[in-house]
Amino acid sequence: xxxxxxxxxxxxxxxxxxxxxxxxxxxxxxxxxKERILSVAKEYNYRPxxxxxxxNHGRTMSLGVVTINIENMYFVQSLNIINKEADKRGxxxxxxxxxxxxxxxxxLIQGLADRQMEGILISPINKGKEFEDFLLSLNIPVVxxxxxxxxxxxxxxxxxxxxAMESVDLIVSKGYERIIFICPPLAVKEKENIYVHEQxxxxxxxxxxxxxxxxxxxxGKTDYLxxxxxxxxxxxxxxxxxxxxxxxxxxxxxxxxxxxxxSIPDDFGLMGFDDINILEFITPKLxxxxxxxxxxxxxxxxxxLTQIDSEDYVPKAIYLNYKILDRETL
Amino acid sequence: xxxxxxxxxxxxxxxxxxxxxxxxxxxxxxxxxKERILSVAKEYNYRPxxxxxxxNHGRTMSLGVVTINIENMYFVQSLNIINKEADKRGxxxxxxxxxxxxxxxxxLIQGLADRQMEGILISPINKGKEFEDFLLSLNIPVVxxxxxxxxxxxxxxxxxxxxAMESVDLIVSKGYERIIFICPPLAVKEKENIYVHEQxxxxxxxxxxxxxxxxxxxxGKTDYLxxxxxxxxxxxxxxxxxxxxxxxxxxxxxxxxxxxxxSIPDDFGLMGFDDINILEFITPKLxxxxxxxxxxxxxxxxxxLTQIDSEDYVPKAIYLNYKILDRETL
DNA sequence: TTGTAGGCGTTATCAT
DNA sequence: ATGATAACGCCTACAA
Numbered sequence: 001x002x003x004x005x006x007x008x009x010x011x012x013x014x015x016x017x018x019x020x021x022x023x024x025x026x027x028x029x030x031x032x033x034k035e036r037i038l039s040v041a042k043e044y045n046y047r048p049x050x051x052x053x054x055x056n057h058g059r060t061m062s063l064g065v066v067t068i069n070i071e072n073m074y075f076v077q078s079l080n081i082i083n084k085e086a087d088k089r090g091x092x093x094x095x096x097x098x099x100x101x102x103x104x105x106x107x108l109i110q111g112l113a114d115r116q117m118e119g120i121l122i123s124p125i126n127k128g129k130e131f132e133d134f135l136l137s138l139n140i141p142v143v144x145x146x147x148x149x150x151x152x153x154x155x156x157x158x159x160x161x162x163x164a165m166e167s168v169d170l171i172v173s174k175g176y177e178r179i180i181f182i183c184p185p186l187a188v189k190e191k192e193n194i195y196v197h198e199q200x201x202x203x204x205x206x207x208x209x210x211x212x213x214x215x216x217x218x219x220g221k222t223d224y225l226x227x228x229x230x231x232x233x234x235x236x237x238x239x240x241x242x243x244x245x246x247x248x249x250x251x252x253x254x255x256x257x258x259x260x261x262x263s264i265p266d267d268f269g270l271m272g273f274d275d276i277n278i279l280e281f282i283t284p285k286l287x288x289x290x291x292x293x294x295x296x297x298x299x300x301x302x303x304x305l306t307q308i309d310s311e312d313y314v315p316k317a318i319y320l321n322y323k324i325l326d327r328e329t330l
Numbered sequence: 331x332x333x334x335x336x337x338x339x340x341x342x343x344x345x346x347x348x349x350x351x352x353x354x355x356x357x358x359x360x361x362x363x364k365e366r367i368l369s370v371a372k373e374y375n376y377r378p379x380x381x382x383x384x385x386n387h388g389r390t391m392s393l394g395v396v397t398i399n400i401e402n403m404y405f406v407q408s409l410n411i412i413n414k415e416a417d418k419r420g421x422x423x424x425x426x427x428x429x430x431x432x433x434x435x436x437x438l439i440q441g442l443a444d445r446q447m448e449g450i451l452i453s454p455i456n457k458g459k460e461f462e463d464f465l466l467s468l469n470i471p472v473v474x475x476x477x478x479x480x481x482x483x484x485x486x487x488x489x490x491x492x493x494a495m496e497s498v499d500l501i502v503s504k505g506y507e508r509i510i511f512i513c514p515p516l517a518v519k520e521k522e523n524i525y526v527h528e529q530x531x532x533x534x535x536x537x538x539x540x541x542x543x544x545x546x547x548x549x550g551k552t553d554y555l556x557x558x559x560x561x562x563x564x565x566x567x568x569x570x571x572x573x574x575x576x577x578x579x580x581x582x583x584x585x586x587x588x589x590x591x592x593s594i595p596d597d598f599g600l601m602g603f604d605d606i607n608i609l610e611f612i613t614p615k616l617x618x619x620x621x622x623x624x625x626x627x628x629x630x631x632x633x634x635l636t637q638i639d640s641e642d643y644v645p646k647a648i649y650l651n652y653k654i655l656d657r658e659t660l
Numbered sequence: 661t662t663g664t665a666g667g668c669g670t671t672a673t674c675a676t
Numbered sequence: 677a678t679g680a681t682a683a684c685g686c687c688t689a690c691a692a
Binding site for chain 3: 014015016017018021027028029030033052054055056057058
């Protein structure tokens with residue numbers, strides 16, 4: 001289908017080498033020959049086969065990125081940045097999406113490795129020793145975003161625990177007497193990597209403990225709205241705020257509240273995590289924590305490239321600054 | 331770094347061929363030899379190099395997908411479906427994002443082609459004869475989603491014009507006397523592919539013409555909110571609705587209205603296009619048109635694979651059904 | 661200025 | 677049951 005160097009050589013009745021020299025401007029080629037070669041190449045629309053080239057010199061100049069279900073919106077915002085950052089350094093970015101299945105994630109990572117990606121970026125949903133071993137066995141630089149897997153794999157993240165603690169401080173400072181923390185089911189943590197949420201929970205608990213009178217509760221289940229309702233029904237517990245480990249939880253609670261004729265923050269306070277970009281369309285403006293996705297993404301790429309270029313790379317845990325965004329729901 | 335068949339052969343002191351036979355369960359290998367080979371392969375974590383394999387038999391079993399800026403959310407929802415559909419048929423999906431730049435888009439498409447993708451899916455922002463020639467010169471099956479490039483390249487879409495006409499009918503049936511159509515700047519259409527929006531505009535105009543008393547206006551600019559304000563200020567024009575070629579326009583108008591103390595649909599009607607998934611969080615529920623992204627995506631993949639497998643493929647224009655979602659903003 | 665020869669890792673064909 | 681050889685398309689010594 002596509003024309004190759006060999007075919008051009010045949011057409012021009014010269015050797016492959018000469019064709020290569022003409023095409024790549026290397027070595028010296030007779031002026032007349034060169035013109036002939038170039039015109040044939042152009043006519044047949046010659047393009048080097050990058051598989052062959054990569055196979056030859058052992059470099060693909062490509063990075064693999066694994067994203068979770070895009071509809072979750074977390075991590076999605078980073079894709080553009082990763083792409084641009086990689087391009088600046090001459091790398092091509094291949095994105096694959098895993099739709100929240102542990103097996104798929106592994107399968108996709110393997111697929112990227114088999115295709116000789118030079119490095120892989122991932123916010124993994126797998127966890128544990130076996131997964132760590134799997135990643136290490138790939139013999140490919142890997143950088144994790146957010147969810148940590150182990151000390152031997154670099155993770156770029158925000159200090160989620162500190163962010164959660166500061167959030168509690170903020171909520172308390174606004175006069176709330178009860179804080180309810182909403183996060184994914186904690187049972188899954190045996191299998192699934194919810195490191196980020198665990199860190200936030202730890203921060204929540206540590207900070208809440210500092211305030212004697214404060215009532216703290218945790219809702220860790222998929223079907224959390226009934227619990228929200230039930231807890232709000234108990235009116236004797238004082239002014240209540242929800243701290244949600246993820247903006248989408250907060251948005252669902254907000255919608256529920258609006259549907260039930262409540263107003264925020266009058267009837268209850270609400271705070272999220274991540275500052276996902278659809279918040280701009282939501283009223284009232286959600287108080288949340290910016291986890292600096294852009295910065296994290298850019299850093300992750302640059303760290304990955306560093307790792308690719310290093311002989312003796314030492315894995316790190318890199319923390320970037322988060323930012324509390326005090327808006328309208330507290 | 332990674333071990334190869336050759337190295338295994340050397341270690342086991344047999345020929346590559348034998349190693350291959352053991353690894354792929356083909357031909358016959360001595361039981362003892364096979365065990366030895368398999369154990370070495372396992373020990374060194376052997377994985378076939380897909381570049382080499384692809385180079386050999388001329389197939390990569392990979393599709394390329396080019397998306398526009400992911401933050402726009404249009405097209406994003408399709409990614410999962412494309413991925414799954416492709417996987418069902420044994421294909422790997424490589425996604426790249428072009429961030430709304432015409433040059434990037436071309437560059438990325440070329441990159442995918444150079445990497446021997448067997449087919450490319452794209453909702454192009456480029457247009458015109460030159461771009462068409464470029465795509466054809468790739469000699470790779472291409473399927474466009476939404477934005478048409480030419481008759482010689484298959485496009486999967488929804489009949490946007492009909493959808494716009496029906497939308498106008500709906501709006502009129504609700505008693506509106508003026509409809510304002512909001513879409514991207516029409517000036518860019520010389521360079522940029524906004525086929526989808528053009529079709530909707532045509533539908534709007536055609537349908538509006540059917541209603542004698544109806545006042546119709548078009549706002550086609552990036553900074554459309556001032557015009558929205560100005561047009562609403564003219565109170566003598568009767569009951570007004572905005573028909574937006576894209577939900578994000580509608581959401582921006584909605585937010586603007588809410589910030590200015592207006593209520594929808596009492597002060598003005600609002601209708602969007604696309605039914606992007608964040609609408610579920612928005613109150614009031616936006617009346618819009620489902621452009622069946624899921625169906626379009628799945629069809630596009632399947633059509634692409636058909637094209638890949640065909641010797642003599644005939645490009646088509648494929649139309650799927652849209653659906654008017656009459657919700658709360660009219 | 662031009663050409664020959666070998667290799668990247670895999671596979672398929674044809675021998676032994 | 678095992679091996680030798682060539683091919684995919686590109687690149688790089690090393691000749692001539």
